[in-house]
Amino acid sequence: MSYFRAIDPFPLESAEQTKLHEFYRHLGEGRLVTTRCAGCGATAWPPRGFCPACVSDRFEWVDLAREGTVHAFTVQETGLPAGFEAPRVFAIVKVDGHRVFTILTGADPGAVRVGQRVALAPLRVADDPTGHPRWLPAFRVASP
Amino acid sequence: MNEVALVGAGVSKFGVRKATYRDLIWEAGKACFDSTPGVRPGDVEGLVVGSVMPERTAFQSHIASLAAEALGIRPSALSARTEHMCASGTVGIRYAYAFIAAGLADLVMVLGVEKLNQPSGDEAILNMGTGVDREWEAAFGLTAPPCFALAAQRHMAAYGTSEEQLALVGVKNHTHATKNPNAHFTRGATLDQVLCSRMISTPLRLYMCSPITDGAAAVLLASGERARALTDRPVWIRGTGQALDGFQLTSLHEDYAHWPALRRAAGAAYRMAGVGPADVDLAEVHDCFAIAELIAYEELGFCKKGEAGPFVAAGRSDYGGDVVVNPRGGLIGCGHPLGATGVAQAAEVFVQLRGEAGARQVPDAALGLTHNNSGMGEHVVMLYGREA
Numbered sequence: 081m082s083y084f085r086a087i088d089p090f091p092l093e094s095a096e097q098t099k100l101h102e103f104y105r106h107l108g109e110g111r112l113v114t115t116r117c118a119g120c121g122a123t124a125w126p127p128r129g130f131c132p133a134c135v136s137d138r139f140e141w142v143d144l145a146r147e148g149t150v151h152a153f154t155v156q157e158t159g160l161p162a163g164f165e166a167p168r169v170f171a172i173v174k175v176d177g178h179r180v181f182t183i184l185t186g187a188d189p190g191a192v193r194v195g196q197r198v199a200l201a202p203l204r205v206a207d208d209p210t211g212h213p214r215w216l217p218a219f220r221v222a223s224p
Numbered sequence: 225m226n227e228v229a230l231v232g233a234g235v236s237k238f239g240v241r242k243a244t245y246r247d248l249i250w251e252a253g254k255a256c257f258d259s260t261p262g263v264r265p266g267d268v269e270g271l272v273v274g275s276v277m278p279e280r281t282a283f284q285s286h287i288a289s290l291a292a293e294a295l296g297i298r299p300s301a302l303s304a305r306t307e308h309m310c311a312s313g314t315v316g317i318r319y320a321y322a323f324i325a326a327g328l329a330d331l332v333m334v335l336g337v338e339k340l341n342q343p344s345g346d347e348a349i350l351n352m353g354t355g356v357d358r359e360w361e362a363a364f365g366l367t368a369p370p371c372f373a374l375a376a377q378r379h380m381a382a383y384g385t386s387e388e389q390l391a392l393v394g395v396k397n398h399t400h401a402t403k404n405p406n407a408h409f410t411r412g413a414t415l416d417q418v419l420c421s422r423m424i425s426t427p428l429r430l431y432m433c434s435p436i437t438d439g440a441a442a443v444l445l446a447s448g449e450r451a452r453a454l455t456d457r458p459v460w461i462r463g464t465g466q467a468l469d470g471f472q473l474t475s476l477h478e479d480y481a482h483w484p485a486l487r488r489a490a491g492a493a494y495r496m497a498g499v500g501p502a503d504v505d506l507a508e509v510h511d512c513f514a515i516a517e518l519i520a521y522e523e524l525g526f527c528k529k530g531e532a533g534p535f536v537a538a539g540r541s542d543y544g545g546d547v548v549v550n551p552r553g554g555l556i557g558c559g560h561p562l563g564a565t566g567v568a569q570a571a572e573v574f575v576q577l578r579g580e581a582g583a584r585q586v587p588d589a590a591l592g593l594t595h596n597n598s599g600m601g602e603h604v605v606m607l608y609g610r611e612a
């Protein structure tokens with residue numbers, strides 16, 4: 081038995097595993113959706129199954145724009161966790177007024193700028209232990 | 225409320241330790257009891273253990289009871305473990321403080337312990353991902369350095385803070401650590417070394433970051449009456465505050481160079497103590513990254529917003545300046561064994577206010593502050609005084 085026993089770093093995204101499974105299903109289809117509270121109409125990011133404003137646990141899914149702008153970013157060159165490659169561009173992207181934490185894929189790290197336009201680029205990661213496909217809401221630098 | 229004071233403190237050697245959790249607990253526990261000859265393990269009524277991830281790194285839960293048994297403490301009033309990521313130690317001190325202030329205990333030990341280094345360095349780093357949101361942040365490979373790098377980027381853009389000013393925090397704290405035999409690093413660092421060290425996450429370079437460290441620290445807290453009976457130099461808890469802005473990066477203040485939770489936590493502690501930032505002689509601040517120390521100067525009120533870069537460059541946070549920040553070497557020089565850090569900060573204030581800090585003594589230190597955070601969105605501040 082090897083000493084290194086890594087945990088699965090990705091979310092459990094299937095309908096059996098999370099109340100927010102619709103988010104991931106839509107993401108796999110290239111859409112960025114989030115929750116709108118059925119009680120008070122507040123739109124959240126990230127999606128949530130409980131509204132702190134009105135204490136409702138009912139919600140519907142609404143589409144967000146598939147493009148946004150870079151609000152802040154950093155390029156990590158060293159010290160990434162096992163299984164994640166450097167350099168990695170971590171960014172906060174503004175989408176429809178929400179701040180979305182993400183990575184920028186396919187970017188030249190030296191060319192990323194605050195205010196730059198980026199587009200949703202769902203990232204397929206390892207399937208879950210039952211073989212269910214999994215996606216993360218990554219972005220890429222938008223074509224001019 | 226009863227008065228509460230520190231009456232003892234001890235710290236293990238910090239570093240990449242070939243030691244078990246139990247070894248580290250013994251080391252810090254012995255150092256703490258050695259500082260307080262009037263207290264033996266059987267006298268201690270309560271134990272709080274700050275420890276973040278023994279489940280991950282040692283396959284061990286139930287760590288407070290393990291520590292109690294290791295030290296021969298039989299808690300009768302309080303026994304608990306605090307996990308609050310990097311602030312676990314100070315959160316533990318607040319619990320012990322509240323119990324004693326409420327009259328529920330007279331003598332409580334707070335011990336912080338962490339064994340982070342593993343045979344595989346990759347594993348040690350992967351484990352740090354548990355401190356951010358696993359589903360929305362860690363799934364992308366996020367750990368602490370990029371979070372604080374976002375704050376540094378913003379501070380540089382908004383206030384003209386330079387890479388050299390960030391580096392000067394590393395130089396100062398590595399230099400302070402040369403006078404602390406328990407520090408992880410004791411060789412010091414020059415400005416060139418810091419500026420040429422490898423890039424971790426832009427703009428934070430290696431010597432601007434705290435390392436992954438193993439270690440333990442312990443302090444003893446007593447009610448006023450018990451404290452006066454045990455020592456003629458108790459170190460009094462004068463104020464405390466804790467505040468949370470948010471957990472996820474996207475819940476924090478939109479400008480990552482602003483940490484309103486730290487301002488609120490500090491404000492609560494200053495009000496409780498009836499003092500202000502100008503009264504503080506030494507501050508143990510949470511320099512997990514150099515930018516954190518700069519923003520702490522501002523939010524703690526040592527300088528105005530945006531002026532932290534010139535503040536460190538002018539030596540105002542060093543010996544001979546306005547306030548000595550991180551005399552033991554900070555997290556950058558001493559290392560950052562998560563649960564032990566807040567307790568080690570308190571231990572430093574203890575020896576400083578008693579005039580027992582040797583080569584790193586802050587002259588005539590009367591009021592000390594500790595600042596411990598868990599992410600950029602949550603902060604804990606304590607104020608300790610020589611006078612009650």
Ligand SMILES: [Zn+2]
Pocket residue numbers: 117118119120121122131132133134135136
């Ligand atoms: Zn609502």
